[in-house]
Amino acid sequence: MTRWTLEAWxxxxxxxxxxxxxxxxxxxQRASDPARIVILTGGEAAGPVPTxxxxxxxxxxxxxxxxxxxxxxxxxxxTLVTTGDRGFEPGLARSWxxxxxxxxxxxxxxxxxxxxxxxxxAQDVVFTFARARNPALAPSxxxxxxxxTSVTAExxxxxxxxxxxxxxxxxxxxxFHTAPLPAHLLAHIPAESLARSAFVQAPxxxxxxxxxxxxxxxFVELEANPRFFLGAPAIRHVFYRLATDPEARMNLxxxxxxxxxxxxxxxxxxxxxxxxxxxxxxxxxxSSTVGYLxxxxxxxxxTSRPHPILGDRDVRRAIVLALDRHKMVRATFGPTADxxxxxxxxxxxxRRGAPAPARADVAEARRLLAARGWADHDGDGTLDRNGxxxxxxxxxxxxxxxxxxxxxxxxxxxxxxxxxxxxxxxxFALYNERRNQxxxxxxxxSASQDPSxxxxxxxxxxxxxxxxxxxxxxxxxxxxxxxxxxxxxTERAWQAVLQRIEADAPAxxxxxxxxxxxxxxxxxxxxxxxxxxxxxxxxWTVAGSR
Amino acid sequence: MxxxxxxxxxxxxxxxLIALVLLFLLIHIxxxxxxxxxxxxxxxxxxxEALRARYGLDRPLFGQLAAFxxxxxxxxxxxxxxxGRPVTELLLERLPATALLGGTVLLLNFVLGVWLGVRxxxxxxxxxxxxxxxxxxxxxxxxxxxxxxxxxxxVGVRWRLLPPAGMRDPLGGGTVATAVxxxxxxxxxxxxxxxxxxxxxxxxxxxxxxxxxxxxxxxxARAKGLPESMVIWRHAWRNALFPVLTLFGLxxxxxxxxxxFVESVFAWPGLGSLAxxxxxxxxxxxxxxxxxxxxxxxxxxTWLSDVAYAVLDPRVRTS
Numbered sequence: 001m002t003r004w005t006l007e008a009w010x011x012x013x014x015x016x017x018x019x020x021x022x023x024x025x026x027x028x029q030r031a032s033d034p035a036r037i038v039i040l041t042g043g044e045a046a047g048p049v050p051t052x053x054x055x056x057x058x059x060x061x062x063x064x065x066x067x068x069x070x071x072x073x074x075x076x077x078x079t080l081v082t083t084g085d086r087g088f089e090p091g092l093a094r095s096w097x098x099x100x101x102x103x104x105x106x107x108x109x110x111x112x113x114x115x116x117x118x119x120x121x122a123q124d125v126v127f128t129f130a131r132a133r134n135p136a137l138a139p140s141x142x143x144x145x146x147x148x149t150s151v152t153a154e155x156x157x158x159x160x161x162x163x164x165x166x167x168x169x170x171x172x173x174x175x176f177h178t179a180p181l182p183a184h185l186l187a188h189i190p191a192e193s194l195a196r197s198a199f200v201q202a203p204x205x206x207x208x209x210x211x212x213x214x215x216x217x218x219f220v221e222l223e224a225n226p227r228f229f230l231g232a233p234a235i236r237h238v239f240y241r242l243a244t245d246p247e248a249r250m251n252l253x254x255x256x257x258x259x260x261x262x263x264x265x266x267x268x269x270x271x272x273x274x275x276x277x278x279x280x281x282x283x284x285x286x287s288s289t290v291g292y293l294x295x296x297x298x299x300x301x302x303t304s305r306p307h308p309i310l311g312d313r314d315v316r317r318a319i320v321l322a323l324d325r326h327k328m329v330r331a332t333f334g335p336t337a338d339x340x341x342x343x344x345x346x347x348x349x350x351r352r353g354a355p356a357p358a359r360a361d362v363a364e365a366r367r368l369l370a371a372r373g374w375a376d377h378d379g380d381g382t383l384d385r386n387g388x389x390x391x392x393x394x395x396x397x398x399x400x401x402x403x404x405x406x407x408x409x410x411x412x413x414x415x416x417x418x419x420x421x422x423x424x425x426x427x428f429a430l431y432n433e434r435r436n437q438x439x440x441x442x443x444x445x446s447a448s449q450d451p452s453x454x455x456x457x458x459x460x461x462x463x464x465x466x467x468x469x470x471x472x473x474x475x476x477x478x479x480x481x482x483x484x485x486x487x488x489x490t491e492r493a494w495q496a497v498l499q500r501i502e503a504d505a506p507a508x509x510x511x512x513x514x515x516x517x518x519x520x521x522x523x524x525x526x527x528x529x530x531x532x533x534x535x536x537x538x539x540w541t542v543a544g545s546r
Numbered sequence: 547m548x549x550x551x552x553x554x555x556x557x558x559x560x561x562x563l564i565a566l567v568l569l570f571l572l573i574h575i576x577x578x579x580x581x582x583x584x585x586x587x588x589x590x591x592x593x594x595e596a597l598r599a600r601y602g603l604d605r606p607l608f609g610q611l612a613a614f615x616x617x618x619x620x621x622x623x624x625x626x627x628x629x630g631r632p633v634t635e636l637l638l639e640r641l642p643a644t645a646l647l648g649g650t651v652l653l654l655n656f657v658l659g660v661w662l663g664v665r666x667x668x669x670x671x672x673x674x675x676x677x678x679x680x681x682x683x684x685x686x687x688x689x690x691x692x693x694x695x696x697x698x699x700x701v702g703v704r705w706r707l708l709p710p711a712g713m714r715d716p717l718g719g720g721t722v723a724t725a726v727x728x729x730x731x732x733x734x735x736x737x738x739x740x741x742x743x744x745x746x747x748x749x750x751x752x753x754x755x756x757x758x759x760x761x762x763x764x765x766x767a768r769a770k771g772l773p774e775s776m777v778i779w780r781h782a783w784r785n786a787l788f789p790v791l792t793l794f795g796l797x798x799x800x801x802x803x804x805x806x807f808v809e810s811v812f813a814w815p816g817l818g819s820l821a822x823x824x825x826x827x828x829x830x831x832x833x834x835x836x837x838x839x840x841x842x843x844x845x846x847x848t849w850l851s852d853v854a855y856a857v858l859d860p861r862v863r864t865s
Contacts, residue, residue, distance in 0.1 A: 038716060046629040054593075139593045195630055216639035217815025219716040239716040243813035244823060247695065251710035252813070255703045399826075429578030429828040436582045465591060 034522055035542045036237035038219075038258040039064075039534060040249045044242050045220050047200050050179045051131045054140040060262075060533075065240060067532045068222055069205035070179035073106055073125070073159075074171070076531055080286075081349045082176070082452040083168030083490045092120055092180060092206060093159075101166035101487075104174060108157040111229035114182045115210045122153035127183035137191055144177045167485045169452055176451070176531075180206065208233050208538035218242060233538040235523075253280070259520040262533050263287075266401045268334060271516065280518050284336075285528040286346035287515040288450070291403065293394065293410065293508040294443040295319075298470045303438050309390060310441065314368045316505040321358065322365035322417045328409045329511045332402060337513035342498035343456060345449045346512050347530040350494040357502070357509065365417055376418055383418035391420040395440035398425040403444045406510060435468050443469065445507075451531050453494050454484050460501055471506040550856065558849045565841040566618070570611050573833050580627050580828035601627055601831070614834065623838065624831035628823065633835035636820065641839075643713055644816030646728075647735055647809070652797060654740040655747050660790060662744075663751025667786075668778060670756060678748070686745035694738040694811035701734060708733050711813040735812040739805055743797070750793055754786035788855065795851025799844045 043061030047053070050070050053063050073093040081087040085096065085104075093106040112120040129151040135142040147170075150162045161174045182204055189197050202211050208230070209222035222238040241258055243249045246265035252258045254277055264270045264282070274280050295310040309315055325339045344351035369375075374383040374390055383390040394410065396403050404425060411421040421442075426434065435443050449455055457480045458464045462472035479500055483493035502509075517528045524541040528534075580603070581594045598604045601624075602613060617624060623633035662682075666675045685693075702710025709715065709731045718727040758764065759782055767777045809818035817836055824832040 033717075036717065044629070046631065052630075139596050215714075215716070216636075217643065217820065218713055221716060241712065241716055242815070243711055244819060245810045245813060248698070248711040248811060248813040251698050251703050252712060255706060255710040257709055257712065257715065427578070428826050429576075429580070429582065432582030433577060433579040436579065 033236070035235055036239070037235050037260055037520075037523070037537070038239045038241050040243055040252055040258045040261040041240045042242075042244055042246070042249065042262075044217065045214070045240060047195060048220075049194070049200050049203050050181055051128065051138050051141060052195055052200065054138060058140070061240070061242075063532065064534055065220055065222070066179070067207070067535050068209040068238065068537065069203050069207045069211060070181070071112070071205070071207045072175050072179040073108075074175040075535070076172075076176065076451060076529075079349065080347060080451050080530065082172040083486075085171045088171060088175065091175070092125075093175075096171065099160075102163045102170075104161045104163070104170055105154075106159045106161070106174070108159065109229060110157060112206060113227055113229065114185075114206050115204050115225055115227070116182075116185070117227070118182065118184055119156075120180065120206050121156050121183075122159045123156075124180045124183045125159045126151050126153050127187060128178060128181045131181070131191060131194075132178045134191070141177055145173060148173060165485065166487055168487050168490045169454060169484075172452060182206070209238055212237075228538070230538070233540075234542050235537060235540055238534075238537065253277075253518060259523070260534075261518045263515045264518060274516075274518050279521055281521050282516040283519050283526055283528050284514050284516050285533070286530045287513050288345045288347040288448050288530055289446055289513055289515075290340055290343055290345040290449060290509065291406070291444070291446045291511045291513075292343060293510060294440075294445050294469045295471075295506055295508075296438060296440055296443070296469045297472070297506070298438055300439045300441065303470070307441070308388070309392065312372055313505060314372050315374070318365040318368035318372075318417075319414065319419065320505050320508050321361045321368070322419070323410060323413050323508055324360040325357070325508065325510055326359070328406050328413075331409065332405050333511065333513055336516070337511045340509045340512040342501045342509060343447070343449075343460060343507070344498065344509075344512065345447075346514055347451060348449055348453060349451070350453045350491060350498065351512070353491065354495060354498055362417060369417070374418075381415075381418060382420045389420060390418065391422065392441040393422045393424050394442045394444055395424050395426070395431065395434055396444035397428050397431040399428050400444075400446065403446065407444055410508075438468055438470065453497075454480075456480060456497065457484070460506065469506065471504070473500065473504050473506075476500050476504065547856070551853070554849065554852055558845050562842060562845045565845070566615075566838055567611065569837045569841060570614055570834055571607070573830060573837065574607055574610065576828065578828040580830055582828075597627075601625070603830070618838070623835040626824075626829055626832040626835075628827045628829040628832065633831050636832060637817065637835055637839055640815060640817045640820045643814060644809075644818065647732065647739070647814055647816060650732060650736045651739040651743065652794075654736060655744050655797065656790070656794060658740070659744045659747025660751050663748040663790075664755055664778065664783060666748065666752045667755035667759065670752075682745035682748050685741040686743075688742055690738055690742045690805055691807040691811055693741060694735070694808050697734050697738055698811060710734070711811075713813075713815050735808050735814050738808050738812075747790060747793060750789045751786065754789045755782055758782045758786045784858075788859065791851050791854050791858075795847040795854075798847030798850070799840055 041061045041064065043059045045062050045065040048062055048065035048069060050066060053066055072091045074088040074091045074096065076082070077087040077089050079087050085098070090109070092108055092112050094109040096104060096106045099105055106125070108120060108122060108125075114120060129145070129148070132138050132141045133145050133148065147164045147167065148161055149164055152160050154160055161170070163170050185204055186194065186199060189199065194200065201214070204211070208225055208228045210225045212221040212223050214220045219239045219241045224233045224236045226232050241252070243252055249261055250265065250270055250273070253261050254273060264274055271282065274282060295316050296307050297311060299305040299307050329337050329339055339357045340351060341354040341357045344354065369383060373385045375385070376382065377384050394407050396407055398404065404423075407423050411423060414421050434440055435445070447459070458466040460471060461467065461477045461480055462474065476497065479493070479497045483490060483497055486493040517533060519526050522543045524543060526540055527536040529536050580601075581597050595604070602610055605613070614624070621634065623637070625631065626633050626636055629636060662678055666678055669675050698710040701707050713731050714724060714727050718724050764777060764782055767781050806818040806822050808814070809816050810822055813819070817839070821833065821836040823829070824836060
């Protein structure tokens with residue numbers, strides 16, 4: 001009797017669970033509409049408003065939503081070439097012309113309106129750039145726009161940009177870094193209070209989608225802007241659904257709770273899992289990521305002195321040559337990544353036409369080391385010089401399984417030529433602190449790059465703000481400067497920069513991966529844009545849409 | 547009783563204050579820079595300094611502590627570095643999700659745990675007792691994050707019986723549908739946390755009741771011919787409740803802290819997942835805010851269980 005009672009209780013509980021589990025599925029299916037998309041994201045859109053997206057708010061999760069709400073004056077074309085005036089597609093501006101080498105004129109599309117119905121005017125652009133160029137409001141953005149001297153309105157629909165000097169990326173600077181804001185809604189808000197205003201909680205933009213709601217910690221909902229002047233999107237509702245854990249994102253996707261995801265997380269077996277799901281497909285795109293082992297040029301214990309081992313260019317070159325990067329990349333990524341020539345992610349247009357990176361040459365590596373006095377004098381298997389062993393530590397973050405896997409291969413390959421490598425995996429915040437303070441021998445970095453090669457100056461020029469390894473070659477600096485102001489064949493100028501960096505061996509440029517977005521098969525005309533993955537959403541089509 | 551209550555309340559307040567100061571200092575001593583970022587999108591030194599001044603991180607540690615305590619007295623926990631929004635607002639947004647998950651787990655834990663513990667004690671050494679003990683200890687020995695991954699993988703992905711993650715389907719509509727949808731999403735994380743925690747309650751309850759069932763007044767009650775259910779639930783169980791009350795006080799913080807790993811595995815939008823992001827990003831204001839909330843509930847939980855003890859057992863307040 002008692003056993004039956006317990007089983008009855010457990011049975012009742014199970015039945016209730018099954019009822020709850022099963023019943024609403026039918027409701028959800030009834031409510032489902034093929035013209036909606038649920039996109040998984042790893043971060044929450046905390047302030048999706050142009051000119052606020054910097055510092056900690058510069059995360060992709062924030063800019064993804066911003067780009068759906070706010071249209072730029074123009075957008076990068078499919079070639080992602082950032083120089084010249086031709087490789088761009090119209091946005092709020094229907095055309096642009098040059099008055100002279102330092103003046104660019106934009107004519108706004110007269111059909112462009114804000115989502116509240118007000119027309120987009122030249123004053124909106126002037127207002128936005130006044131904010132964006134103010135270092136007190138937008139320190140990072142104002143630095144990017146430093147070569148714009150003025151933005152003025154000529155009438156309702158014409159905006160004139162003036163620059164400090166001629167250079168190839170004038171148009172890029174005007175259109176890429178920020179999108180216009182609605183002056184008629186924001187002019188009355190004190191500039192420094194915008195981040196805390198009601199506008200940030202429900203932004204009004206000019207883009208293909210408009211804001212519906214944000215459910216804290218769960219999702220952001222957007223709906224198609226029926227008045228969008230370039231054509232109302234076929235996908236009527238967009239949900240950016242938050243799941244910080246990559247495994248949870250995979251589960252939501254494979255469990256049928258989401259339609260798209262920006263990248264398949266490691267391990268590689270996840271790609272097979274996606275392929276096995278009949279409704280999903282992988283869409284490859286050039287990532288903005290480049291991974292490299294950065295050599296510290298200064299002594300981590302006293303940064304006023306050169307690094308006792310890595311300050312020597314020949315030792316750095318020997319390490320590069322001792323590593324079979326192609327083998328490591330193939331073992332880690334399969335065919336979905338390659339070894340870059342210089343610090344170039346697949347998205348960076350200057351990598352096209354770059355020479356192939358050097359292949360491993362262990363004999364040459366040994367010769368270089370021997371020439372610099374490194375030999376195994378005490379027979380312990382590790383090279384030494386003046387009694388000091390050739391031992392180096394690689395700093396890396398434990399959150400990256402990919403980097404940890406490659407670092408272990410580096411350790412083994414360098415061991416074979418007598419270099420002892422210790423791996424120092426630390427958590428992300430500590431990693432960043434150590435890196436910024438220059439407390440490392442080798443740093444296994446993974447950089448996310450902008451489409452413009454001018455960003456290279458930040459990490460690879462003597463005065464670069466993010467040059468944590470204190471790499472300094474005045475020739476590289478002058479080449480970067482020259483390439484930055486070139487207006488003709490800029491590609492050749494940038495190739496010269498890459499070749500000089502490669503020759504200096506400031507890092508082992510390890511991998512440049514192709515990423516795979518996952519998208520439900522019911523969507524057509526899918527184009528994943530490396531500079532902003534879901535920007536092309538407005539042009540996607542939907543099979544079976546009502 | 548009143549003097550005892552005042553003394554105990556003052557003790558709790560002092561404990562909380564010490565905990566707050568220690569938490570603040572420990573969090574700020576942690577290595578790692580809240581403004582350090584990786585890659586080409588890292589901040590330049592000038593930007594970092596500007597932000598450091600904006601968030602008051604350029605002040606000496608004790609200056610920051612004084613500012614924090616001053617703000618706390620006014621209910622202001624500062625602004626999150628990661629989100630750029632007031633910490634209080636962020637915590638309040640996430641609190642309901644954690645309270646729902648934590649409350650459900652507490653309810654399951656204590657209702658089921660007490661009930662099964664009593665059943666085991668009453669049927670001591672029976673096959674049912676042995677089975678429940680074996681299963682509950684197996685659950686107790688299972689790491690919650692592993693169990694969560696397995697449940698999400700099988701129940702959510704392979705069999706698609708329940709949602710593998712999240713708190714609600716963004717496509718759901720209507721109040722009833724949304725409520726049922728939340729319930730569906732709640733099952734797996736609540737089950738994960740309950741399976742690994744219920745054994746404690748059961749074992750405590752079983753042991754406590756077995757002790758009481760041996761006492762002479764229970765023999766007397768049975769000798770008087772009282773129904774067995776009355777002997778168990780009215781006479782024995784009340785006195786076997788004290789150890790469980792202690793456990794309840796200790797478990798109460800789950801209401802606000804949740805289980806960080808389980809919230810992460812199931813993408814549950816509670817304080818745990820908020821806190822784990824704050825740890826990774828060294829978002830000091832948010833991290834301290836979350837820690838303050840947890841500390842306050844821990845102290846409150848202990849205070850409540852002490853008060854409950856005192857109410858149920860006069861010897862506690864007179865000793």
